[in-house]
Amino acid sequence: MENNYLLSFLILAPLAGSIILLFFGKDKENLVRYFGLFVSVLAFIISLVLFFNYDLTKGGFQFVEKFDWIQNLHISYNVGIDGISLLLVMLTTFLTPLTLLSSWKSIKHNVKEFTFFMLLLEVGMLGVFIALDLFLFYVFWEAMLIPMYFIIGIWGGDNRIYASVKFFLYTMFGSLLMLVAIVWLAVYASSSLGHFSTNLLELYSIGPTIQANIQEWMFLAFALSFAIKVPLFPLHTWLPDAHVQAPTAGSVILAGVLLKMGTYGLLRFCLPLFPQASIHFAPYISVLAIIGIIYGALVAMVQKDMKKLVAYSSVAHLGFVVLGIFAMTPEAVQGAVIQMINHGLSTGALFLLVGVVYDRTHTREISEYGGIARVVPVFATFFMIASLSSIGLPGLNGFVGEFLILIGSFKSPVLNSWWYTVFAASGVIFAAVYLLWMYQRVFFGEVKNPKMSTLTDMNNREIFVLASIFLFIVWIGIYPGTFLKVSAKSTQSIIEQVLPNKIIGMK
């Protein structure tokens, strides 16, 4: 594929859009909404072009662009995507217009600023997924905190200030240690390359040569930053606060994309850069992931607030993804990648649905509801589909990812024990318990709360937003091949980087 600057257009579109937005009048709220939607749809179209032009037979990084950025330090603007990043880019550009649509009515004040920050957030997220230079990656990774911080802080719930500051400090703490590790790595590279380097592709060959004990420290610095983002137990405490306080659009992006940045980072940086350390720590991290799966599910079970329940379910779901990544078998890693997408879709859908009722009733307490299935049948149906997808019902997307991860971890040469799979599988059952139990309490029975009997069902805009997500939920559930084959080559090459010998043995 020759160089056609598609990736630069992809991040420039929302960036330019957000800057143009600043010049819009304060009262032109609808114009701002349409413009934001237009820009984010434009980004989605560009990513579709990427999707159809990505050469699956070749694999590897494509659409690569490289310009000198800071010459003296050999830092370059270096972007490119492989199958994994392509899927995540698609997820980002797909969810952003939907979240903008979903907040059409619920964001009433400062619409211009809201759209501005949403577009900036999109720039940051896309940048993280396409950066092939560690410095560039870090800039996007950190810069993205600013718009998210404002989105939680300005449009969030009652306790939004606490949540936004906690979110910022937590993430910043992890990432600054990663910054030191990046600097260390770049300086280390200069001894064999002859110059300071943050180029990921160059570092891929250098990282594994670092001696084991230093590699472990490097791994920990990177992994801490990513684990906070994922969030891996016990670093998850910022997540329920941020999720619950954020406006619906913020929660959807937070769960749908931001958390994936953590798992993406583990996959893209930790594993290939520090293979020995990754293998060394794989059992420990997998244990934490499994604790996360079970703990997240148990805590979700006792939540009284719907949004908090969904937030804790994220901890559990992301535990699966991390387990899949550190199982390091082709099935498990493929499952982890597809599960990242799945979680983005199904948890995104759940947050959107909670947002739909919250817009109408301004409460998320499960006990306030009850029996609304008869009042709002369309909503009830949609909620059922989203819950089942999250639970992992065969035929829907969640099943594919979890199944692959469980199979993959079962025969993992790194974990080397089937106990991981047994415990993780119990998480699937728990997921069914907390989601269906909530469903039962919210939708079935008699309508006790008189306020709920006047609830209006979903309007066309909301139906459109959720239906487009369901399209992919069913698609992945029935024919995951479309997406699995996109990432197949890339996951394979990452595994080969980590386990060069073992993978040959398996073939």
Next chain:
Amino acid sequence: MLNNIQEFYNILPLIIIGTGILVSLCIEMYSKKSETVLPWLSIIIFLSAGFYSLLNVNYVSIVMQNMLATGGIVNVFYFIFTFGAAVVSLLSIDYLKKYGTYFGEYYLLVQSSVLGMMLMAGAKDLFVIFLGLEMMSVSFYALAGLNRHKLKANEAALKYFLLGAFATGFIVYGIALIYGTASTTSLDLIASRFSYLKTDLLFDTGILLFLIGFSFKIAAFPFHMWVPDVYEGSSSTIAGLFSTGGKAAAFSAIIVTLGVLFNNAGKNIFEPYLAVISVFSMLFGSIVAISQSNIKRMLAYSSIAHAGYMIIGLAAGNNDGLSGIVFYLAAYTFMNLGAFGIVAIIEGREETNLDLKSYAGLGSRYPILAALLAVFMFSLAGIPPFAGFFGKYYVFIAAVKAHLTWLAIVGVLSSVISVYFYLRVVVLMYFKEPETELSVERSNTGLLAVIISVLLVIVVGVAPGSLIGLITSFLR
């Protein structure tokens, strides 16, 4: 003769400022319109000197009987000083009007302090450093207390003077010891004799005393006591000058002195001292800033913390460290002057609106000012893509290269702490409802100054390459 003309061209920035001082003095004495003329005159003087230095940055030479270096990194410093002073002058126009306390000496003293800074940055001799230092410091003492009807300003001036004089004592004593052991005050000669001097305890003590004296000037822990009071007592614009130009000048003096020594030393023997004051400055500044309720005091403690980050570069003592400091100083000048600029614009008559609470709800009342201040806060906190981030990144590189990774780790930890209080300003501006009445007098010149700063913060943050290229080409 040609040589002399060339020399004249090389020191033209100094001559411009020097002439400017004399012209301003005459205008102040004989013209009744000095209040409107002087600020613009000093802005023109600063900008012409600054851009002249930048254009002639490649003409590296040593002039005045080996007393003064020009060109190269010296001119980069000239640009930082004059740019800072120009922004301060631009801010001062409406600020002084607002206070109704115009003193003719104001712009004159700013100019003479800048001349002092320039002498420090260009010095090739310990005496020139001292000369420049005193020229700057004395102007600063006067500037701190210029508003003589204000009790706090008097306190600030006196405190600054006493502690400053104390610090100068250290420096002079240090110079005496250096001279006594090296039998010269020329930096180049000292550097050439450094190989046998460095084992001389007296000489090392001299350098250490010299460093301690300058630790006062750069506001490093434990020599920081004057900083919060002086920043709070002086006018906001002047506090901006103290924290940027003054700090940059003191660092430039350390760099010109230690820079020549580092090149000959192989190992930085002052690394332990510098690393320790760096750690304490960063942590102390960041932690104490959290408890401040006055924005000027908060910025003062943040200035102590930033001195700590810059000292990381000194402790590393390699070329990256020195370039990192210069870059950091440039970035810090842009962002901190911007922050003080906003403070100066928002500050009401009679010292009002300096409380952090006054900033509550600023985002809805004065969206442009709030957005600008938010950018400065994020930049000071070191969040990309703003200039402050890159400054930190650069000194961290230097630290890791010098095997001081632990220092970089302390640096990032203190960054996390500092994020808290920078964010608090943003929280107040955007997430809180207004608590108090706030009416800000319109200041077009002030806004212009702040907008120039914000543009630089963003441009230098997004594209630091050219500035780094400029700095590193002279620090090899």
